[in-house]
Amino acid sequence: MQSPTTITSVGELRALTENWRRNGQRIGLVPTMGALHAGHLSLVALARNRVDRVVVSIFVNPFQFAPHEDFERYPRNIEEDYTRLASAGGTDIVFAPPLGELYPHGFATRIEVAGPARGLEAEFRPHFFSGVATIVAKLLIAATPDIAVFGEKDYQQLLVVRRLALDLGLATEILSAPIVRESDGLALSSRNAYFGTNERRIAGQLNRVLGQVATEIQSGVSIAEGERSGQAALLEAGFDTVDYVAIRDAATLSQLDGPIGNMRVLAAATIGGTRLIDNMPV
Numbered sequence: 017m018q019s020p021t022t023i024t025s026v027g028e029l030r031a032l033t034e035n036w037r038r039n040g041q042r043i044g045l046v047p048t049m050g051a052l053h054a055g056h057l058s059l060v061a062l063a064r065n066r067v068d069r070v071v072v073s074i075f076v077n078p079f080q081f082a083p084h085e086d087f088e089r090y091p092r093n094i095e096e097d098y099t100r101l102a103s104a105g106g107t108d109i110v111f112a113p114p115l116g117e118l119y120p121h122g123f124a125t126r127i128e129v130a131g132p133a134r135g136l137e138a139e140f141r142p143h144f145f146s147g148v149a150t151i152v153a154k155l156l157i158a159a160t161p162d163i164a165v166f167g168e169k170d171y172q173q174l175l176v177v178r179r180l181a182l183d184l185g186l187a188t189e190i191l192s193a194p195i196v197r198e199s200d201g202l203a204l205s206s207r208n209a210y211f212g213t214n215e216r217r218i219a220g221q222l223n224r225v226l227g228q229v230a231t232e233i234q235s236g237v238s239i240a241e242g243e244r245s246g247q248a249a250l251l252e253a254g255f256d257t258v259d260y261v262a263i264r265d266a267a268t269l270s271q272l273d274g275p276i277g278n279m280r281v282l283a284a285a286t287i288g289g290t291r292l293i294d295n296m297p298v
């Protein structure tokens with residue numbers, strides 16, 4: 017079992033990664049906000065298979081939360097995260113900086129994003145992708161990894177990060193890992209910790225409904241009808257609100273007039289005050 021070392025400053029991270037690189041070692045970064053679960057560990061495992069050194073960052077990024085969102089109550093337990101990483105193995109460094117290390121006094125720079133950052137999540141969380149792009153760019157600049165790994169659960173985020181790396185000419189290759197699910201199909205998420213028993217049961221229906229929509233589209237149902245029936249099925253299953261059920265071009269997330277070869281169905285819905293997202297290929 018390998019116990020990771022925790023570091024908290026960008027200077028230390030740079031010194032370490034420069035040293036690794038001098039010794040010909042390749043570096044992987046797994047950016048997280050902590051509250052680690054098996055989904056995060058699968059990202060670490062993927063990174064470990066590709067590179068010699070793995071850095072897991074743990075930082076709850078305030079810029080990707082709106083004032084009314086759950087920044088304050090977002091689950092934080094660095095000790096538990098550390099233990100989980102240590103027993104899974106594969107992590108060399110936990111980078112867990114304090115707020116002021118990444119956002120020094122007077123911080124005034126944001127990355128503006130468009131393309132795949134338009135619509136879907138952005139309609140309901142307008143601040144979100146600019147906040148994610150800013151922190152991810154900062155982490156990639158600080159760690160200069162050869163690869164960085166993101167989960168497909170946040171599918172739109174994954175496309176935004178790929179676009180960011182391409183547009184800024186960053187040398188890091190962006191890799192993705194499949195969604196890890198509970199036995200009833202619920203995608204693992206740090207926010208699942210908020211659910212009571214009944215909410216948890218309803219939450220498991222999101223994946224089932226997405227599967228149903230994907231099957232409908234494959235059997236010739238129109239995009240509009242698939243989206244409408246998905247919305248209705250989620251409300252029927254007990255979700256309080258449905259922000260969207262959308263069938264999009266999987267590569268760009270642009271809207272579709274009719275079916276194409278590579279589609280993705282994505283949804284966001286709220287149950288008991290907790291907002292869930294999920295997606296799958298069609």
Ligand code: PAF
Nearest residue numbers: 047048049077148151170
């Ligand atoms: O997916 C997440 O956990 C976060 O959005 C990320 C990529 C770590 C940026 O804060």
